[in-house]
Amino acid sequence: MYVTTGEDEANEGEEVRLMSTPVPTAQPFLEKFPDATIISDDVDRPAILVPKEHIIDAATLAKEMGFDHAESVSGVDFPNDNQIEVVYHLGSYTNENLTKCVLALATRAPREDDPRPGQDSTRLPTLREVFYSVEFHEREIFEMFGVYFEGHPDNRRLLLPEDWADLPPMRKDFAIKGR
Amino acid sequence: MTMSAQLPPGLQLEKVDERIMTLNVGPQHPGSGHMRIIVQIDGDYIVACDPDPGYVHRGEEKMAEYRNYITNIPHLERPVIHDSCNILYPYVLGAEELLGIEVPERAKYVRVIAAELNRCVYTLYWLAIYGIFLGHSTMFMWPSGDRELFIDLLEKLTGARVTHAYFIPGGVRNDMPANFEDVCLRQVRYFEKRIAEYSDIFYDNPILISRTANTGVLSRNDAIRLGTTGSVLRASGVDYDVRKKEPYDVYDSLDFETNVLKSGDSYARSKVPWLDMMESCRIIRDALSKMPKSGSVRTKLKPNPKGGDTSVYKRVESGRGALGCHIVSRKKPEPYRVKLSVGSFRNLIAMPYLLKGEKLGNMPSVYWSLNYWPVEADR
Numbered sequence: 001m002y003v004t005t006g007e008d009e010a011n012e013g014e015e016v017r018l019m020s021t022p023v024p025t026a027q028p029f030l031e032k033f034p035d036a037t038i039i040s041d042d043v044d045r046p047a048i049l050v051p052k053e054h055i056i057d058a059a060t061l062a063k064e065m066g067f068d069h070a071e072s073v074s075g076v077d078f079p080n081d082n083q084i085e086v087v088y089h090l091g092s093y094t095n096e097n098l099t100k101c102v103l104a105l106a107t108r109a110p111r112e113d114d115p116r117p118g119q120d121s122t123r124l125p126t127l128r129e130v131f132y133s134v135e136f137h138e139r140e141i142f143e144m145f146g147v148y149f150e151g152h153p154d155n156r157r158l159l160l161p162e163d164w165a166d167l168p169p170m171r172k173d174f175a176i177k178g179r
Numbered sequence: 180m181t182m183s184a185q186l187p188p189g190l191q192l193e194k195v196d197e198r199i200m201t202l203n204v205g206p207q208h209p210g211s212g213h214m215r216i217i218v219q220i221d222g223d224y225i226v227a228c229d230p231d232p233g234y235v236h237r238g239e240e241k242m243a244e245y246r247n248y249i250t251n252i253p254h255l256e257r258p259v260i261h262d263s264c265n266i267l268y269p270y271v272l273g274a275e276e277l278l279g280i281e282v283p284e285r286a287k288y289v290r291v292i293a294a295e296l297n298r299c300v301y302t303l304y305w306l307a308i309y310g311i312f313l314g315h316s317t318m319f320m321w322p323s324g325d326r327e328l329f330i331d332l333l334e335k336l337t338g339a340r341v342t343h344a345y346f347i348p349g350g351v352r353n354d355m356p357a358n359f360e361d362v363c364l365r366q367v368r369y370f371e372k373r374i375a376e377y378s379d380i381f382y383d384n385p386i387l388i389s390r391t392a393n394t395g396v397l398s399r400n401d402a403i404r405l406g407t408t409g410s411v412l413r414a415s416g417v418d419y420d421v422r423k424k425e426p427y428d429v430y431d432s433l434d435f436e437t438n439v440l441k442s443g444d445s446y447a448r449s450k451v452p453w454l455d456m457m458e459s460c461r462i463i464r465d466a467l468s469k470m471p472k473s474g475s476v477r478t479k480l481k482p483n484p485k486g487g488d489t490s491v492y493k494r495v496e497s498g499r500g501a502l503g504c505h506i507v508s509r510k511k512p513e514p515y516r517v518k519l520s521v522g523s524f525r526n527l528i529a530m531p532y533l534l535k536g537e538k539l540g541n542m543p544s545v546y547w548s549l550n551y552w553p554v555e556a557d558r
Contacts, residue, residue: 023259044425068404069374069404070406071406071525072503072505072520074516074518074520087501087505088298091491093412093417093419094403094404099424100418100424104490116442131406132404132405134406135528136527137524150283158231158232158233159232159557169240174241176241176245
């Protein structure tokens with residue numbers, strides 16, 4: 001009989017190391033990246049905006065602090081600023097101090113009025129090498145906002161049809177009929 | 180220059196080995212749900228798998244930018260109508276924080292009860308399909324029948340069988356009917372006896388065990404690295420449940436346990452939701468005994484409320500794992516951006532990883548054990 005109780009030690013020896021860092025705030029990011037902007041200093045929901053040149057280093061710092069996976073990646077279109085923001089919500093399963101904490105790490109890409117996804121300046125470096133779990137999320141951002149992730153091995157469409165020939169639909173200038 | 184070189188990124192055609200056959204499972208195959216799984220097989224073994232969701236993408240997030248905080252409620256629950264209370268939960272919590280609304284104590288308990296009833300409805304539906312995927316038609320009939328217990332309760336509570344639109348910023352739409360507590364306790368007690376019988380016919384069944392044990396094993400490290408959530412994560416030995424780790428509403432005052440199994444295979448992944456249903460029954464009984472017996476269940480809203488110039492990220496534990504809602508507000512009656520981070524979408528990343536090297540015949544048992552709801556993943 002197959003048993004799935006505590007005796008089953010299929011994963012013994014693979015225990016993820018527990019890191020003992022203090023409850024973080026957004027401060028370590030500001031010390032390392034002076035051009036970062038702290039949006040929220042909340043203990044459970046810190047939020048930082050970093051320039052795209054530093055996003056990989058900032059994600060690596062977050063990983064060192066104990067964040068081990070991406071909960072969500074959202075894009076936000078700001079046509080008035082001519083920018084598209086990508087927000088990575090990072091969480092931790094392994095660090096006991098961080099279980100309540102979701103870090104919002106944001107960066108911004110330039111936005112073009114006449115987008116040609118993959119061939120214009122709307123580009124960001126991918127975080128897939130740091131957080132593997134962003135893979136499908138970044139594919140979704142690429143099709144919905146036209147942000148091309150440099151270094152992502154699989155910048156294909158995910159939800160939209162292959163022959164979609166309109167604007168990336170989550171951009172603000174893509175209007176819904178009748179609204 | 181070949182044709183594929185001219186195609187935009189993401190559309191290039193790839194050459195496949197002559198030994199390898201490409202199979203399209205879905206999108207109208209009964210074993211795939213509303214999605215396509217492109218598998219490459221060498222003989223009977225899967226060498227690569229490429230999930231292709233999107234056949235039921237309805238742009239819920241885009242629609243949310245055109246409607247105000249209240250009119251968003253009925254359509255945002257559509258991605259998973261069997262778990263409609265839980266999918267609205269983070270949105271409602273976020274809207275409350277943005278609009279600065281306090282929730283009455285009784286409403287918090289009513290919400291928890293509705294959310295747990297809904298979790299059972301979803302899990303039973305999911306279990307019924309898992310049964311029929313594995314050719315176990317009794318396991319299709321039993322959960323489908325028992326699901327009616329909870330649907331009846333929710334109909335009494337909310338007025339609708341599946342699409343409830345019951346949660347609103349500030350509480351719930353209406354109070355419990357007069358005899359709800361007694362009926363609910365009676366149904367839940369019956370179900371608790373009934374659910375134990377599932378182990379006799381399903382979970383202790385040698386045929387089920389031989390089909391699911393040691394297939395699609397996800398190690399603890401990989402479950403964390405891939406960012407999986409919910410039953411998939413807990414079946415791989417990670418003790419993480421949002422209800423325990425970041426309690427919302429009144430979950431911190433209720434008595435329940437988190438179910439964690441260690442083997443990380445399809446069997447463990449199919450068992451965790453079943454164990455969770457027993458905890459749901461405990462939560463419902465505990466909440467019914469602890470809730471204030473009278474009082475308001477909703478705070479009156481101002482007409483067309485506006486959020487501030489900020490954003491929130493709220494999460495709850497749904498039937499398929501953590502469900503996050505990121506709302507960006509720009510001082511308008513409509514949210515500027517609503518993003519739903521759903522468990523199905525997050526667990527999808529594990530599918531190519533788990534199916535690689537499995538036999539094609541094991542695909543349904545691995546795929547559905549991921550607790551994947553195609554409509555929710557597409558939004």
